Amino acid sequence: MLVPLPFPGPLDYLAPEPLEPGELVSIPLGKREVVGCVWDKTSTVPSDFAAPPGREIALERLRPVGAKLDVRPLPHSLRRFVDWVAAYTLTPPGLVLAMATRIHLKDAPKPTLGWVRTEAPEGDLRMTPPRRSVLNVASEIPMSTADLSSKSGASSAVIRGLAAAGLLREALIPLIAPFATPDPGYGAPVLSEEQAEAAAHLCRPVRESRFEVTLLEGVTGSGKTEVYLEAVAACLDEGRQVLVLLPEIALSAQWTDRFIRRFGAAPAVWHSDLGQKLRRETWAAISDGSARVLVGARSALFLPFNDLGLVVVDEEHESAFKQEEGVMYHGRDMAVVRARLADAPAILVSATPSLETLANVETGRYRHELLTSRHGGAAMPDVELVDMRHDPPERGLFLSPVLCEAIETTLRAQEQAMLFLNRRGYAPLTLCRACGHRMQCPNCSAWLVEHRARGILTCHHCGHTERLPNSCPECHAENSLVPIGPGIERITEEAKMRFPDAKILVMASDTLGSPAATAEAVRRISDGEVNLIIGTQIVAKGWHFPNLTLVGVVDADLGLGGGDLRAAERTVQLLHQVAGRAGRAERPGRVLLQSYVGEHPVMTALVSNDFQAFMDQESAQRRPGFWPPYGRLAALIISAPDGAKADALAREIALAAPECEGVQVLGPAPAPLAVLRGRHRRRLLLRTVRGIAVQPLLRKWLADIRPAGGARVDVDIDPISFL
Numbered sequence: 226m227l228v229p230l231p232f233p234g235p236l237d238y239l240a241p242e243p244l245e246p247g248e249l250v251s252i253p254l255g256k257r258e259v260v261g262c263v264w265d266k267t268s269t270v271p272s273d274f275a276a277p278p279g280r281e282i283a284l285e286r287l288r289p290v291g292a293k294l295d296v297r298p299l300p301h302s303l304r305r306f307v308d309w310v311a312a313y314t315l316t317p318p319g320l321v322l323a324m325a326t327r328i329h330l331k332d333a334p335k336p337t338l339g340w341v342r343t344e345a346p347e348g349d350l351r352m353t354p355p356r357r358s359v360l361n362v363a364s365e366i367p368m369s370t371a372d373l374s375s376k377s378g379a380s381s382a383v384i385r386g387l388a389a390a391g392l393l394r395e396a397l398i399p400l401i402a403p404f405a406t407p408d409p410g411y412g413a414p415v416l417s418e419e420q421a422e423a424a425a426h427l428c429r430p431v432r433e434s435r436f437e438v439t440l441l442e443g444v445t446g447s448g449k450t451e452v453y454l455e456a457v458a459a460c461l462d463e464g465r466q467v468l469v470l471l472p473e474i475a476l477s478a479q480w481t482d483r484f485i486r487r488f489g490a491a492p493a494v495w496h497s498d499l500g501q502k503l504r505r506e507t508w509a510a511i512s513d514g515s516a517r518v519l520v521g522a523r524s525a526l527f528l529p530f531n532d533l534g535l536v537v538v539d540e541e542h543e544s545a546f547k548q549e550e551g552v553m554y555h556g557r558d559m560a561v562v563r564a565r566l567a568d569a570p571a572i573l574v575s576a577t578p579s580l581e582t583l584a585n586v587e588t589g590r591y592r593h594e595l596l597t598s599r600h601g602g603a604a605m606p607d608v609e610l611v612d613m614r615h616d617p618p619e620r621g622l623f624l625s626p627v628l629c630e631a632i633e634t635t636l637r638a639q640e641q642a643m644l645f646l647n648r649r650g651y652a653p654l655t656l657c658r659a660c661g662h663r664m665q666c667p668n669c670s671a672w673l674v675e676h677r678a679r680g681i682l683t684c685h686h687c688g689h690t691e692r693l694p695n696s697c698p699e700c701h702a703e704n705s706l707v708p709i710g711p712g713i714e715r716i717t718e719e720a721k722m723r724f725p726d727a728k729i730l731v732m733a734s735d736t737l738g739s740p741a742a743t744a745e746a747v748r749r750i751s752d753g754e755v756n757l758i759i760g761t762q763i764v765a766k767g768w769h770f771p772n773l774t775l776v777g778v779v780d781a782d783l784g785l786g787g788g789d790l791r792a793a794e795r796t797v798q799l800l801h802q803v804a805g806r807a808g809r810a811e812r813p814g815r816v817l818l819q820s821y822v823g824e825h826p827v828m829t830a831l832v833s834n835d836f837q838a839f840m841d842q843e844s845a846q847r848r849p850g851f852w853p854p855y856g857r858l859a860a861l862i863i864s865a866p867d868g869a870k871a872d873a874l875a876r877e878i879a880l881a882a883p884e885c886e887g888v889q890v891l892g893p894a895p896a897p898l899a900v901l902r903g904r905h906r907r908r909l910l911l912r913t914v915r916g917i918a919v920q921p922l923l924r925k926w927l928a929d930i931r932p933a934g935g936a937r938v939d940v941d942i943d944p945i946s947f948l
């Protein structure tokens with residue numbers, strides 16, 4: 226029995242009646258009740274990184290399990306997936322199981338009664354307008370009195386009257402709202418030759434129910450989505466289920482619209498913003514197969530698909546697929562595992578694939594489909610560099626004259642422009658002009674970010690918030706605090722001053738919290754209610770705004786600092802994606818990159834639109850040192866309430882480090898975020914050649930380490946963040 230707690234493996238319980246693997250059962254644990262899952266006796270995880278088996282417990286000491294839950298058992302492929310993720314990420318399997326069963330911790334909702342239309346004829350009942358209206362709305366699907374009354378405009382007395390006359394009867398409202406079945410033939414597009422060929426290749430393994438990974442690469446606007454929806458159609462034809470992962474839930478609204486146009490019905494949706502009831506319904510509909518296509522965030526990987534026939538990862542290069550807290554797993558990589566365990570094909574989609582995926586294509590592990598041109602003859606946007614050394618903005622401002630002029634021209638032509646800056650708030654740093662004091666977070670080694678609209682300083686790492694003071698807390702000089710550098714609030718202020726007639730829309734993750742808010746913003750752009758969009762990375766995503774012709778990148782150099790392994794790669798991917806928003810329809814697009822390092826390979830790649838050369842160079846840099854994807858990496862993050870404890874534990878771990886051929890340990894060193902949420906942090910990196918798996922090394926290494934006094938060590942396999 227696997228329980229959702231950090232035990233090293235399944236626990237033994239007495240079962241009063243025989244139980245099948247996968248069944249969910251209520252379990253007494255101390256004074257609590259938890260939901261456990263009957264687990265398979267033998268693990269199928271590759272032995273090179275599986276955990277050793279636990280101890281046997283004497284029969285008479287076993288406790289009995291509680292009641293069985295009234296849900297379908299977790300499918301075999303999901304159980305294997307849980308084992309796999311646990312072993313790969315060195316997480317206790319119960320914590321991975323928790324991601325699959327979390328929604329069942331509360332009591333099941335009670336079914337309620339509603340009204341359905343009966344077969345009875347209207348007879349000689351007098352048909353008043355309210356009665357007519359109720360009968361028009363009522364159907365064979367039960368509706369509550371409140372629903373029926375609000376949709377028909379009639380009172381509950383009218384409804385009761387119709388029931389008394391035999392025209393309505395009571396029926397249980399199903400707990401699971403029926404999910405409409407998408408129709409694969411509904412809005413099939415006419416594909417170009419290139420698109421059709423790629424689609425045919427993607428459909429083949431779907432028809433053959435065969436695991437195969439394909440990278441679908443294509444320039445922005447080439448119709449990648451249209452093409453992979455053909456594979457989705459094929460999978461629907463086969464009567465099987467499809468999982469589509471998006472990096473960001475904000476994208477799900479536009480994706481859903483697109484899906485409805487193609488298949489005439491909405492997909493099921495899964496993300497952390499769903500209400501409890503819808504979560505439960507969606508879970509059940511995936512489990513019983515009535516939901517056929519689900520689009521969601523990475524957590525959708527843990528849904529109980531019984532008949533998974535295809536997995537798609539859109540924008541596969543996105544680092545947002547990596548979960549950085551709790552179970553640290555990479556959604557893209559685990560999606561491939563999920564597909565393999567279900568004997569289903571996987572499609573990884575990107576205009577700028579990750580080096581990881583390209584390396585897998587190179588070795589032949591993944592197939593490759595390429596779309597080379599934009600659909601409908603739209604040209605690729607023209608990308609130009611604005612050298613800020615030669616064409617600087619006015620003092621205290623951030624938009625160069627060239628960019629301002631381009632925006633004016635665009636707005637005058639009745640077209641839309643977009644300004645991109647990947648930084649929330651007003652200014653990333655606040656400094657005292659008198660004494661040089663910098664406003665810092667009390668819990669983290671990070672600057673506080675000013676959010677002027679709310680009059681606060683806040684830490685983007687821990688959420689610490691304080692009012693912006695009038696005087697310097699250090700030297701007490703009045704009105705001496707000045708903002709340094711721009712965030713999008715400050716750019717918006719500048720844009721309002723420069724373009725007083727522009728209709729501005731700001732898009733940032735903190736202003737567009739929910740998918741509904743995003744959908745509203747998208748509508749305002751599509752309907753032309755706004756003509757200047759200012760946003761953080763959320764605007765870079767897969768949006769399709771036909772009238773958007775100019776994209777200005779306020780600080781193209783922003784992502785390059787920090788010594789991150791993938792800083793250059795990520796900057797290219799992000800900026801190319803932003804650039805790809807411009808000129809997607811008839812009118813050509815133009816992109817201006819403001820940069821102080823115009824000769825940087827990242828800028829060259831963007832201006833020349835030559836990513837092959839850039840990726841070749843990245844690859845040449847990483848290969849000799851066996852950096853990923855040419856070697857394996859794991860990070861150990863040691864944290865403690867004070868620096869001395871963190872240092873002591875880091876030293877102890879470093880002394881026990883493995884020493885063998887092809888294995889290297891770097892550190893310990895203070896983490897770039899040396900203090901986070903009040904915890905002092907040190908980092909070690911384990912780097913191995915590809916042939917050596919890091920999991921067994923780490924297991925052995927950490928087996929005898931017993932962190933004490935509030936210290937702990939977290940393991941991050943394939944780290945993406947190096948903070």
Ligand SMILES: Nc1ncnc2c1ncn2[C@@H]1O[C@H](COP(=O)(O)OP(=O)(O)OP(=O)(O)O)[C@@H](O)[C@H]1O
Nearest residue numbers: 414415416417445446447448449450451576600767
């Ligand atoms: N064969 C086709 N018939 C009709 N419309 C098409 C076709 N192919 C693509 N389109 C349209 O062209 C636009 C761009 O296509 P799509 O969004 O699929 O490209 P993409 O490669 O996924 O773009 P991005 O990477 O920028 O998100 C969309 O509006 C899409 O509906």
Ligand SMILES: [Zn+2]
Nearest residue numbers: 666669684687
């Ligand atoms: Zn903080």
